[in-house]
Amino acid sequence: MQINIPDPIYSEEAEQAVIGAVLVNHKAFLSLNTILDSDSFFFLKHQHIWRAIADTYEAHGTIDYMLVNNALKNIGVLDDIGGPAYLTQVINATPTSMHAVPYAYVVRGAKIRRDMIQALAEAIPRVANLDQEVDKALESAVTRISKAKRSNRRKRGRYADEIMADVYDEFERYVNTQESIQGLPTSLRDLTALTGGFRPGELTILAARPGMGKSAYLAQLAYHIATQTDAGVLLFLNEMTERSTAWRWLSQTANVNATLLRDPVKVPPMSFDRITTAIGAFEALKLYVNDDVSATTADMEEQIVWHQRLWGDNLIVIWDGMYRGEPLTEYSNNHERYGALSRELKTLALRNDIPVVASHQLSRKVESRADKMPRLSDLRESGNIEEDADYVWFILRQIMYDDMYEFPNEAKFGVAKARHSQPGTVTTYFEPSTLRFYDGQAKHIDLRDL
Numbered sequence: 001m002q003i004n005i006p007d008p009i010y011s012e013e014a015e016q017a018v019i020g021a022v023l024v025n026h027k028a029f030l031s032l033n034t035i036l037d038s039d040s041f042f043f044l045k046h047q048h049i050w051r052a053i054a055d056t057y058e059a060h061g062t063i064d065y066m067l068v069n070n071a072l073k074n075i076g077v078l079d080d081i082g083g084p085a086y087l088t089q090v091i092n093a094t095p096t097s098m099h100a101v102p103y104a105y106v107v108r109g110a111k112i113r114r115d116m117i118q119a120l121a122e123a124i125p126r127v128a129n130l131d132q133e134v135d136k137a138l139e140s141a142v143t144r145i146s147k148a149k150r151s152n153r154r155k156r157g158r159y160a161d162e163i164m165a166d167v168y169d170e171f172e173r174y175v176n177t178q179e180s181i182q183g184l185p186t187s188l189r190d191l192t193a194l195t196g197g198f199r200p201g202e203l204t205i206l207a208a209r210p211g212m213g214k215s216a217y218l219a220q221l222a223y224h225i226a227t228q229t230d231a232g233v234l235l236f237l238n239e240m241t242e243r244s245t246a247w248r249w250l251s252q253t254a255n256v257n258a259t260l261l262r263d264p265v266k267v268p269p270m271s272f273d274r275i276t277t278a279i280g281a282f283e284a285l286k287l288y289v290n291d292d293v294s295a296t297t298a299d300m301e302e303q304i305v306w307h308q309r310l311w312g313d314n315l316i317v318i319w320d321g322m323y324r325g326e327p328l329t330e331y332s333n334n335h336e337r338y339g340a341l342s343r344e345l346k347t348l349a350l351r352n353d354i355p356v357v358a359s360h361q362l363s364r365k366v367e368s369r370a371d372k373m374p375r376l377s378d379l380r381e382s383g384n385i386e387e388d389a390d391y392v393w394f395i396l397r398q399i400m401y402d403d404m405y406e407f408p409n410e411a412k413f414g415v416a417k418a419r420h421s422q423p424g425t426v427t428t429y430f431e432p433s434t435l436r437f438y439d440g441q442a443k444h445i446d447l448r449d450l
Helices: 011-024 028-032 044-060 067-072 084-093 100-128 132-149 160-177 189-193 214-228 242-254 269-280 296-311 334-352 364-368 382-388
Strands: 203-208 232-236 287-290 315-320 358-359 392-398 410-418 424-431 437-439
Touching: 011 044, 011 084, 011 100, 011 160, 028 044, 028 100, 028 132, 028 269, 028 287, 044 067, 067 084, 084 364, 100 410, 160 437, 189 424, 203 214, 203 334, 214 232, 214 242, 214 315, 214 437, 232 296, 242 287, 287 296, 296 315, 296 334, 315 334, 334 358, 334 382
Parallel strands: 203 358, 203 392, 232 287, 232 315, 315 358
Antiparallel strands: 392 410, 410 424, 424 437
């Protein structure tokens, strides 16, 4: 069988731009080295140069033309890359390192495509071999493609002393600034204090029965992080449309009854200024919304990569309606489906070093108990989700079960699983007219004054 393999995919301009960026600004190497290694380059001379750059940085802690030139000379490949003149040519063609990261992703993308083409070229003859069982042929093809995919992941291990040095630097920074070591805020004071906030690499599952306020809280959370921190927020919606969420934000931030907003004629004129101010507050926020119900974790990762280039690495992904999602792998029942989704989300958090928050539903059995506070066993198909999640939160509004409940605005957040803190319960105040949660306030009453 004759297979027409396309010409190799590469970008000489991008490879030169990446190398030139490092030679004019050695600090660029730190970010580029997490994206590329020497094998990422198509041209052998560029592989030699990148290897020399990495060796130079490891030996001297800095990079410049002369050091790299000497490193290439010492390993006997200086003439092979075109001599000192080629290094000078690359530097002169790269006046700034500003666009180095986008060029690095071009180089990496070309390498991935080359590897995938090679894997497919090797897999096709095996699939076409009629003497081989179909299942074995398919397994062989998938294995080769998966191997090509895994080989291009850029997560590297490090020695423990390097990791602890980073931890000490972080600890020292917090001591000097008198700040607590917390992740991104939860938008509720006591909940942040209990959980420590949302940290990179961690998966938080928020679960509740319908009507408890999952979507309202996640909308509130997205806005709070976007306005109160420098983190970018990627909000994926499977429960509501982007417009419905925008109306909800308007109600929450302008403090205007959500029902009235749907009939603007009834909105009091005195609220107009608050509405205008609230809308203006969204200008230039690092807040991205995607209500494509077919979005997968692969689509999310594509947006993560794009927005990290745009906004920086500090991001959080919030997914309202995980239970409506479809995993990347096949499944035969909901247990496998939700298990695959939770693994994909945890991998997404770890691989991109960002926090991920996703909402899930609870089974009906919680409604048959006298104590309505959900338990981990109430999670639908809970086994894998409970295992993958770093935190599992529940929302309970007792008024939804008892119309005569004495505290109609009470909303409790139960933290049932906490990998890095203690489980517990936080009581908050829910305002149904604006669909917003507030910090609970304890009032101490001296009975002698009654």
